[in-house]
Amino acid sequence: MNVRAQLVMVFNLDKCIGCHTCSIACKNIWTDRKGAEYMWWNNVETKPGVGYPKKWENQEKFKGGWLRDGGKLKLRALGKVPTLFNMFFQPNMPKLEDYYEPFDFDYSNLYKAPPGSDQPVAEAFSQVSGERIEKITGGPNWDDDLSGSQVYAVEDSNLEDSTLVADYGRMFMHYLPRICNHCLNPACVASCPSRAIYKRGEDGVVLVDQEVCKGWRFCTSACPYKKVYFNWQSGKAEKCIFCFPRTETGQCNACAHSCVGRIRHVGVLLYDADRVEEALLKPDDQLVAAHRDVILDPHDPQVREAARMNGVSDQWMEAAEKSPVYALVKEFAVALPLHPEFRTMPMAYYIPSLSPVISSGGDLHELADHGTFPLLEKMRAPISFLASLLSGGNQEIIAEILRKQIALRLFKRAGNLGQPVEESILKNAGLDEAGANRLYRLFTIAPYRERNIIPTQQREDQDSYQRSGASGFGILKKTRGPK
Amino acid sequence: MLNSFIFVVMPYAALALLIFVTPYRFCSDRLTWSAYSTQFLEREVLFWGINPWHYGILPVLAAHFLGVIAPAPIKAFLGNQNNLIVFESIGLALGLFALFGCLLLLLRRVNTPMLKRVTFAADWVLLYLLAAQALSGVYISTFMRWGSQWYLHTAVPYLWSLITLNPQIEYVTDFPLVFKLHAAGAFLIVALLPFTKLVHLLYVPFAFLKDPPILYRWRSKGAGRD
Numbered sequence: 001m002n003v004r005a006q007l008v009m010v011f012n013l014d015k016c017i018g019c020h021t022c023s024i025a026c027k028n029i030w031t032d033r034k035g036a037e038y039m040w041w042n043n044v045e046t047k048p049g050v051g052y053p054k055k056w057e058n059q060e061k062f063k064g065g066w067l068r069d070g071g072k073l074k075l076r077a078l079g080k081v082p083t084l085f086n087m088f089f090q091p092n093m094p095k096l097e098d099y100y101e102p103f104d105f106d107y108s109n110l111y112k113a114p115p116g117s118d119q120p121v122a123e124a125f126s127q128v129s130g131e132r133i134e135k136i137t138g139g140p141n142w143d144d145d146l147s148g149s150q151v152y153a154v155e156d157s158n159l160e161d162s163t164l165v166a167d168y169g170r171m172f173m174h175y176l177p178r179i180c181n182h183c184l185n186p187a188c189v190a191s192c193p194s195r196a197i198y199k200r201g202e203d204g205v206v207l208v209d210q211e212v213c214k215g216w217r218f219c220t221s222a223c224p225y226k227k228v229y230f231n232w233q234s235g236k237a238e239k240c241i242f243c244f245p246r247t248e249t250g251q252c253n254a255c256a257h258s259c260v261g262r263i264r265h266v267g268v269l270l271y272d273a274d275r276v277e278e279a280l281l282k283p284d285d286q287l288v289a290a291h292r293d294v295i296l297d298p299h300d301p302q303v304r305e306a307a308r309m310n311g312v313s314d315q316w317m318e319a320a321e322k323s324p325v326y327a328l329v330k331e332f333a334v335a336l337p338l339h340p341e342f343r344t345m346p347m348a349y350y351i352p353s354l355s356p357v358i359s360s361g362g363d364l365h366e367l368a369d370h371g372t373f374p375l376l377e378k379m380r381a382p383i384s385f386l387a388s389l390l391s392g393g394n395q396e397i398i399a400e401i402l403r404k405q406i407a408l409r410l411f412k413r414a415g416n417l418g419q420p421v422e423e424s425i426l427k428n429a430g431l432d433e434a435g436a437n438r439l440y441r442l443f444t445i446a447p448y449r450e451r452n453i454i455p456t457q458q459r460e461d462q463d464s465y466q467r468s469g470a471s472g473f474g475i476l477k478k479t480r481g482p483k
Numbered sequence: 484m485l486n487s488f489i490f491v492v493m494p495y496a497a498l499a500l501l502i503f504v505t506p507y508r509f510c511s512d513r514l515t516w517s518a519y520s521t522q523f524l525e526r527e528v529l530f531w532g533i534n535p536w537h538y539g540i541l542p543v544l545a546a547h548f549l550g551v552i553a554p555a556p557i558k559a560f561l562g563n564q565n566n567l568i569v570f571e572s573i574g575l576a577l578g579l580f581a582l583f584g585c586l587l588l589l590l591r592r593v594n595t596p597m598l599k600r601v602t603f604a605a606d607w608v609l610l611y612l613l614a615a616q617a618l619s620g621v622y623i624s625t626f627m628r629w630g631s632q633w634y635l636h637t638a639v640p641y642l643w644s645l646i647t648l649n650p651q652i653e654y655v656t657d658f659p660l661v662f663k664l665h666a667a668g669a670f671l672i673v674a675l676l677p678f679t680k681l682v683h684l685l686y687v688p689f690a691f692l693k694d695p696p697i698l699y700r701w702r703s704k705g706a707g708r709d
Binding site for chain 2: 080081083084088089090093095096128129130131185186189190192193194195197198199200201202210211212213214215216217230232233234235236311457480
């Protein structure tokens with residue numbers, strides 16, 4: 001057993017209102033720079049939709065993630081030697097248009113314009129070329145709230161039947177906030193010829209060393225989530241850094257901190273690094289179970305001993321025990337990895353959305369026997385859609401979680417109304433009263449320090465010379481271009 | 484005077500810059516150590532420019548180096564008339580391929596508004612210089628035939644005399660101007676290398692081939708900064 005600790009974020013999609021506050025918080029802190037205008041390390045997509053960059057889920061196009069090749073995993077895109085022969089022109093790299101051409105508006109024209117009979121306007125210009133943009137044709141959330149659904153949402157590869165996008169009786173949507181998943185088997189790391197991308201041993205954060213990166217661009221397409229970006233100004237790759245300067249001091253990531261819906265949980269998971277590859281060789285529909293299997297119980301004495309041997313500090317062990325993430329991912333098993341079939345073992349987990357609680361049966365809702373919710377098969381968001389997104393196509397796993405969410409609501413509803421609580425409702429969903437109350441608390445009223453339990457980095461035992469080199473005042477040098 | 488400048492001053496100056504500036508830049512400013520790819524902003528023309536350029540120029544460059552490193556076996560190999568003809572033809576074809584690619588890259592920089600803000604003086608200097616170098620190379624291989632043969636008997640001993648710090652420029656002083664321009668261009672490129680994006684030439688990803696796929700850095704084990 002090779003126990004390692006990982007900082008993990010869980011997103012409760014049932015609560016996301018798609019306000020983009022997280023994206024703005026992230027943008028303001030990290031990517032409000034030249035060359036990074038188009039980057040959204042955190043973005044929120046409307047599902048069904050094509051996302052950002054457009055059609056990032058289509059691995060036939062971008063060749064991201066891993067494939068099973070006999071008894072081994074290999075990158076979908078290129079082997080090592082072919083990589084060297086494609087260094088000059090990277091065949092799978094997404095281009096700027098796949099994201100969008102970043103723009104701003106020439107506000108100075110509003111007061112500088114000469115007198116005339118027309119109202120002066122602030123014209124759009126490209127933040128890349130500086131040229132005027134006649135017509136803006138894309139943005140980071142261009143298909144937000146199903147806008148242009150006939151063009152974008154119908155293209156969502158997770159939809160079994162794309163005609164439902166055009167049918168108001170069957171239409172549904174929910175939001176999907178995305179950051180870098182800080183995977184256990186990151187394809188970006190494996191694809192980097194410069195060996196500039198690495199996973200931090202202590203907390204599992206995946207980072208690009210800006211001094212080592214030479215800009216060969218293989219990571220941008222190898223990441224199946226398209227969460228490594230190419231900075232066209234500095235000529236290097238950049239990505240979400242899990243706000244490590246914040247998490248190292250025990251603060252929450254900017255995106256999670258600013259989340260008005262309080263949908264995010266941050267905490268520690270312990271996992272067995274030796275079993276990651278074996279788990280990823282399982283068939284698609286068994287991947288979620290394999291994920292859960294790799295995650296270890298922090299209360300298990302054997303695990304604790306192995307963790308201590310690997311240098312996991314007491315503080316981290318304590319955080320792992322209290323981890324809200326462990327509760328959601330493993331204990332209650334309500335949070336799922338995004339597209340586990342990409343086989344990077346992503347370490348961001350999603351609680352599938354139950355809403356909208358309307359059936360797709362038309363005006364007369366067909367309700368389940370308990371009389372409040374529609375039958376699972378009749379829910380607006382098809383289980384097959386959620387399964388394609390979050391469980392490698394395994395619909396039973398999704399149904400289990402939805403049943404838990406429904407049972408929880410029925411249980412609390414009965415409590416609020418002072419009605420007797422039927423034991424069987426919880427039991428049938430695999431919950432008990434104590435568990436349901438705990439889950440309810442996590443989903444609703446848990447305060448900041450319960451939603452997020454982030455241990456600080458242990459710096460005391462480190463060589464002070466090393467620390468002085470790693471304290472990080474940020475990048476003060478300019479990469480290139482006019483001063 | 485011109486001969487001494489091109490064949491003595493330039494190579495030593497270029498070498499000195501390469502030896503001293505490269506480590507200085509590596510230690511002081513690795514943030515600028517990038518190939519500065521523009522594929523993200525424009526890829527259609529780039530494909531037809533960058534691939535011919537690299538696949539043309541790299542074998543030609545390797546052949547130049549091979550002649551310096553191991554002149555004797557090459558001499559023996561090219562002693563055969565057939566070998567010589569094939570070798571020269573391949574060389575010329577690759578040279579033309581590279582020239583085509585380079586000119587396309589030059590036109591691309593001129594014609595793509597998207598690249599305006601990522602194109603700096605150094606990019607223009609390099610593109611013109613490399614195009615001129617490829618052009619003079621193609622000219623030499625076309626009009627001063629059997630260059631791969633006489634290169635071994637003239638330029639190679641001269642380069643060796645440079646390396647042994649005993650420059651004997653009489654090997655090369657009688658050549659026509661175009662050859663001297665080609666030599667001067669080469670030294671200029673070496674001199675510019677540490678100052679420009681050409682530093683990407685100094686990096687070949689050997690570690691990548693043997694490393695395990697997932698790289699870890701442990702703060703506690705002192706493995707690097709982050």
